[in-house]
Amino acid sequence: MLSRTADNMYWLARYVERAEYLARIIEATQRLTAVPTSDGATTNEWESAVATAGCAAAFFLAHKEANEQTVTDFLAFSPDNPSSIRSCFEVARSNARSVRTALTVEMWDAINGTWLELQKLGAGPASREQFANFLRWVQESSLRFDGSAYRTMLRNDAYWFSRLGVFAERADNTARILDVKYHLLLPPQEHIGGPLDYFQWAAILRCVSALTAYHWVYRESLKPWLIADLLILNDQMPRSLASCYAHLVEHLDNIARAYGRQGLAQRHARQVRTRLENSRMDEIFKGGLHEFIGSFIADNNRLGALITEQYLL
Amino acid sequence: MHIRISHETRYRYDAPTNGVIQTLRLTPRNHDGQHVIHWRIEVSEDCRLDAHEDAFGNITHTFTAEGPFDELGVQVQGEVDVQDTTAVVRGAIERFPPSLYLRTTPLTEPDSAIVDFARDTNSRGDDALAMLHALLGRIHTEMTYDTDPTHTATTAAEAFALKRGVCQDLSHIFIAAARYLDVPARYAGGYFHRADGIVQQDAGHAWAEAYVPTLGWIAFDPANGICATDAHVRVAVGLDYLGAAPVRGSRRGGGAETMAVKVLVDQAARQMQN
Numbered sequence: 001m002l003s004r005t006a007d008n009m010y011w012l013a014r015y016v017e018r019a020e021y022l023a024r025i026i027e028a029t030q031r032l033t034a035v036p037t038s039d040g041a042t043t044n045e046w047e048s049a050v051a052t053a054g055c056a057a058a059f060f061l062a063h064k065e066a067n068e069q070t071v072t073d074f075l076a077f078s079p080d081n082p083s084s085i086r087s088c089f090e091v092a093r094s095n096a097r098s099v100r101t102a103l104t105v106e107m108w109d110a111i112n113g114t115w116l117e118l119q120k121l122g123a124g125p126a127s128r129e130q131f132a133n134f135l136r137w138v139q140e141s142s143l144r145f146d147g148s149a150y151r152t153m154l155r156n157d158a159y160w161f162s163r164l165g166v167f168a169e170r171a172d173n174t175a176r177i178l179d180v181k182y183h184l185l186l187p188p189q190e191h192i193g194g195p196l197d198y199f200q201w202a203a204i205l206r207c208v209s210a211l212t213a214y215h216w217v218y219r220e221s222l223k224p225w226l227i228a229d230l231l232i233l234n235d236q237m238p239r240s241l242a243s244c245y246a247h248l249v250e251h252l253d254n255i256a257r258a259y260g261r262q263g264l265a266q267r268h269a270r271q272v273r274t275r276l277e278n279s280r281m282d283e284i285f286k287g288g289l290h291e292f293i294g295s296f297i298a299d300n301n302r303l304g305a306l307i308t309e310q311y312l313l
Numbered sequence: 314m315h316i317r318i319s320h321e322t323r324y325r326y327d328a329p330t331n332g333v334i335q336t337l338r339l340t341p342r343n344h345d346g347q348h349v350i351h352w353r354i355e356v357s358e359d360c361r362l363d364a365h366e367d368a369f370g371n372i373t374h375t376f377t378a379e380g381p382f383d384e385l386g387v388q389v390q391g392e393v394d395v396q397d398t399t400a401v402v403r404g405a406i407e408r409f410p411p412s413l414y415l416r417t418t419p420l421t422e423p424d425s426a427i428v429d430f431a432r433d434t435n436s437r438g439d440d441a442l443a444m445l446h447a448l449l450g451r452i453h454t455e456m457t458y459d460t461d462p463t464h465t466a467t468t469a470a471e472a473f474a475l476k477r478g479v480c481q482d483l484s485h486i487f488i489a490a491a492r493y494l495d496v497p498a499r500y501a502g503g504y505f506h507r508a509d510g511i512v513q514q515d516a517g518h519a520w521a522e523a524y525v526p527t528l529g530w531i532a533f534d535p536a537n538g539i540c541a542t543d544a545h546v547r548v549a550v551g552l553d554y555l556g557a558a559p560v561r562g563s564r565r566g567g568g569a570e571t572m573a574v575k576v577l578v579d580q581a582a583r584q585m586q587n
Contacts, residue, residue, distance in 0.1 A: 253350060267396065271404065274343040278370075278406045 005099050006161045007312040012095040013149070013165030016111070019088040020142035021173040022075050023135045025049050028207045030132075033068065035199045046071040052180045055083055072131065077124045085138055089118050102158045106148035114141040157258055160251040164307060167251070171244035171300050174231055177207055179293045201227055208239040228289060229281045241296060245273040248303070255311070265306040272299050314396075314543045315350075315581040316506050320389040320517065322560060323573045329381035330567025333358075338549040339389045339559050340364075340372040341503065345404035347547060352391030358382055369556065370406030371549040380566070387560065392581055393546050400540035402522060402530040402547070411524040414497035420553040421500075423489040424470035431490035441496055441525045445533060448490055452483055453538030460515070465554065480519040480536035481554050487521045487535045488553065497524040499550050501532060502557040506544040506578045514576040517559060522550065546578075 029049040047066040050059045053075055062080060063070040076085045093115040096103060103111075117137070125131045146166065153159040181204050201222045205211040210230060217236065218226050232241050249269045256262035284292050320339065341349050354362060358378035367373050378385060417423070423431065434448050459477035469489040472482035484500055491498035498521055505518035520534035520541060532541030541547075551557035564570070 249348075262394075270343065270348045271345060274345065274348075274404050277343060278404065 001157050003312055005102055005158065007308075008095040008099040009102060009158050009161040010165040010307070010312060012092050012099070012111070013146075013162040014169040015088040015092040015095070016142050016145050017166050017169040017173070018083060019085045019092070020139050021169070022053060022083070022085050022088070023138040023142075024207050025052050025177075026072055026075055027132075027135050028203045029071075030068075031206070032199060032203050048180055049075070052176050053083065054176055055081060073124065076134070086118060089115055089141075099158075104148065104152040106152050107145060110141065110145040110148050114145070117141075157255055160254050160258075161311070163251045164248060164255075167244045167247045168300065168304055168307070170239055171241055171248070172297065174208060174239050174241055174244070175293055175297045175300060177204060178228070178231060179290070179297065182290050182293060198222060204231075208237075210237060210239065213237060225281055225285065228284070232284070232292075233276060233279060233281060242273075242276040245269065245276055249273045252307075263306075263310050265303065265310045268299070268303055268306055272296070272303065314506060315392065315394050316504070316544070316546055317392050317577075317579045317581040318390070318504050318546065319575075319577040320504070320559075321575045322387045323575075324385040325571045325573075326383045326385075326564075327568030327570075328566065329383045330385075331380040331565040332378060333380070333385055333562060333564040333567075334377045335375070335387070335560055335562030337374040337376075337387065337560055338367070338371050338502070338557060339387075340374065341391075341393060341546055341548045342370070342372060342406065343404075344402065344406075344547070346396040346398035346543070348394045350392040350394055352393075353389070355388045355390075357384070357386035357388070368408060369550050370408050371551070371557065383567075395543045395546060397543040400532045400542070401528060402532055402541075405530075405547075407530075411497040411530075414499045414524065414552065415492050415495065416552060417489070417492060418553045418555070419468060420466075420555065421469050421485050421489040421492065423493045424473075427470060427473050427486065427489050428493055430473070431493045434490070435494050441523075442528070442531070444494065445491065445496065445523050445525070445531070448487060449533045449535055449538065449540075452487055452490075452535040456483055456486070456535075458483075458536060465558075479516075480534075483535040484519045484521045485553060487523075487533060491521070491523050498522065499530075500553050500557050501547055501550050502554070502559060503548040504546040504576065504578050505534075505537070506546075506580060508544065512577055512579045514578060516574055517548070517576060518545070519554070519557075520545065 026049065029045050032045045044066055046068060049071055050056050050066055058081060059066070059071070059074050063074065074081050074084065078084045079086060081087060093111050096108060096111045100108060121134070125134050149159070149162055153162070181200065201224065202211055204227060205214055208231065214222065214227065214230055217230060217234065220226065230237050230240065234240050235242050235246060237243055252266045252269050256266050337354065339354060340352055341347065343349055354374055356362065356376055356378065360376040360378045362374045362376050365373050365375065434451055435444050439447070455476065457477045458479065460479055462475050463472050463478045463482050465481070467478065467482055469482065469485035472478035473486050488498040488500060500519065501522050502517060502519050518536070520532055520536065522530045522532045524530050532545065532547070534541055534545065548559070549557040
């Protein structure tokens, strides 16, 4: 298989996953801004959304203020933002076109159909209701692509590279949510978190579709350290860091077995997976949640670089 | 090295036993340099295998097999990828500070002979690492590997007096001497891939780990006279053999019991490394 093909499969999957993530953030932020601030807390939710999407620097070059208008435009439609929803689908579709023969008919229909709809959309939906439908449609498009890959692709190296893209992006996304909102997950000091904190925590869980899952696993009211446990260490939760890395290790092992050699990418992924497997939440809090997440994001980026060096160049 | 392991333990009872309860420490964990690709335990009787973690972080499986039956087999199969980490054990579960492993146990109690041996090895007052290497070398050369005279309940002192023993005994002696010299040491059980091509073994392997403050936990294998390499698969650790024993259990009824163990440690398909 050409490294260019592997590169296209990897990034195609990553960009489609990223588009879904951006839609989730915007939806979660819209829900949060509808909550009335209780004690005059001055959290700017839209600024936090831009930070969660990882493009704060680029945003503040283009816009002065972070409000619903500017942020939704920047994150969803701006052609100047290489990670807006529109740009994600553009790049994904051009990657898909390059490897048209490595995709199944369903996958191509999914990504091409999405791109064609996006062209029809033009500058952006007019009303708020249309925008809500748009966000729902983005998530469904991503699901349709991911689902058709899972259901129809042959389990060979093309499939595994695309899975690597999905899980690397998913781990990065969950880590970013935790990173931006980590201060909410630190154990409360003197006072018990009020209604505003509850909505913030619920928003974190909704972002990863884990609100019901939380109650299923822990059978308790929302507690910040259990939320952190669910999203970092719990294998059952498909978007947790531990689960993403279990899959990354599995697929890197599959690739290594197929090619008859393993290298730095496999070893690094195993190292991160082992660290997540062997950690406990109280140890992580003792060492500092923010530091832990920061070093995880660095490790995740390093894994992306190693995969690129080893297979995609 | 990509190692494939098959470990079968078969118990035969003269008269059918009414029930057996066992705790298995047969599942390796991941740490830096050790990656479990897949691992499976199968018990020949219908039972529920409950997975837990013991105090040291070992994965334990407990099961109760209701009788009557006159044969019980525990079959373990798996594949592990081990990389050489120059014998340093990193990234493993460490539930306790190293000083806990200075505690002596009946199996590793140093008697006057072991005390003299330890003092003699440390006569030059070398730094800890050099001293441990000297200990390793001396035990390897001065003790003879012999499966006959000892059994699982032999203490370090008894084995040292005989100057004979299996890897379990040599490891106990190493641990006893190291602890006497104020070096935290623990027992490690697992599997060893032989370089001489012999794939079938009668038992798993045992070695010791000692703590050096600047380096961390280092694995020493007195039976082979080397530090652990990419041929060692680490399964369980404990203060001594009892804490890391692969199988511990009891049964109701059953008359006399015989146990047969067959271990196959083989290198799986060759894989290139970069």
